[in-house]
Amino acid sequence: MQKYLYLILLSVLIPACSPGAGKSAAGGKRVLTVTIEPQRYLLDRIVGDLFTVNTLVPPATSPETYEPAPSVMVELGKSEIYFMVGDLGFENAWSKRLAENNPDVTLVNCSEGIALMEEHDHDHGHAHCGADPHVWSSPQAVKLFVRNMLNALVKADPGNAEVFRANFDAFSAKIERTDSLIRDLLRDAPSRSFIIYHPALAYFARDYGLHQLSIEFEGKSPSPSQIRELVDAARKEKINTVFIQRGFDTKNAAVVAQEVGAEVFEIDPLRYEWDEELLKIAAVLARKTDE
Template sequence: MQKYLYIILLSALTLACGSGTRNNSGGKRILTVTIEPQRYFLDQIVDNAFAINTLVPPGSSPETYEPAPSVMVDMAKSDIYFMVGDLGFENAWSKRLAENNPNVTIVNCSEGIERMEGHDHSHDHAHDHDHHHHHGDITAHVHAHSGVDPHVWSSPRAVKVLVRNMLDAVVKLDPDNEEAFRTNFDTLSVKIERTDSLIRDLLKDAPSKSFIIYHPALGYFARDYGLHQISIEFEGKSPSPSQIKEIVDVARKEKINTIFIERGFDTKNASVIAQEIGAKVFEIDPLRYEWDEELLRIATILAREADEYLR
């Protein structure tokens, strides 16, 4: 099936070659990103200078997403494809895009970011979580990302590098608008710094430095703010009863009262654990376009400082 999809893709990309970058874009040149938070950053930098397409639609998971041939045709009309870096489908599809459409510039937005490993602790939740130099790496279950945690956008610190990579690429593509892009970039940088500062203020008095999450999407967030992330998911699969028991034991030990579940994931296991430990389950959306608002919402939930987020 995968081979069949590749054949369709290659045919689609060949048809797209030479078709320009202005189709269905209001006459504007096209930039493509993988996820909505990237579109948010790029919108802030380029304003209305380009049309921006997002590969992974809202409500879909980039972990399991495979672009349809029609999506890849549109992607082939882009001047630049901004990949996050190390998300499940990106490397394979971007390689094929590059081979068949050499005029599309591919930018790895994670270039220069200090990366985290997607550790497989084999359910070793009970390791000494009090060792502060391990903050952020209690992502107890492995990703299918070649050992690298791809969720860099959960970290304002990492995002500073990510948006710089975006800026450099669009300035190279459109040097006539460099001044405007750099002015917009400076404004965005201030917003990122402010988001970081507000999160730190919210979390400094958080009642617990640990939280449970279904899919370990907040590893970089946890690293930046001295938190422990404990994931329910194991190797991309639902946990067994014995694995749930282990999570419950760790949660009781660490007095965890917050469980996050990402939009679109099954809530059953999170609800079972919440009932066992008396925690609340909150739905979050790390793929939300309003990147800063979502990170502040997550921090506020952890800090228990705003009733509007706890309803």
């Protein structure tokens, strides 16, 4: 029944939204879709001006809790390729519906071939540990991520394959430079551990020999005893940095920071300027503190 309604909705909305062209946005450019803003940045590096790239998750919204409206599904139907992060929030359940309703849209899992870490909170092992989807915090993982994008683009638009490949080579060199800049910054960081509200930096921490402790516990606000445990661990590890993120709770972070005498910094792992954000995070961790 739902599917039937959906088809009616599609037939009503599509002619109204895209006069004339089947798969072109206003201005005639072909359309690609990604889940989050850093992905749009990565894809823009490869396609240049050849495509318009849409992002599904609005700014300052957690992709883990975001539920796309039916109208978003209709918009997505105009896209040639939907580049998923992999298994982030709604993506998995949603991509099946998308594939059924829009058989012409190619689905690409950008995390394919990347060894996924298990998602941990506070390092407590628990039975329902899932894969950690935040691969884009690792420049080395992003090299594979972008290669998956390249492969799909070459298949979809072989006429521009040379352009895509040249852009890919140039951007791969930039990823390497970013990686070594971060390494240089973190070499003498005063503390190798940090606290973050939502654990979005596990791959970053792994790559650079850091320890991430999260305030959020299994996707929820922590209990007073969990905060106590975290504060104890933070004192032991001499943590001086607490990261908060746009779109997430900040009250618990302020409490923890005050308890351990750490500074609070706002970061945005969902920022469009992907490499600048990683460099900013590294610079915060590398800052000299008077002790």
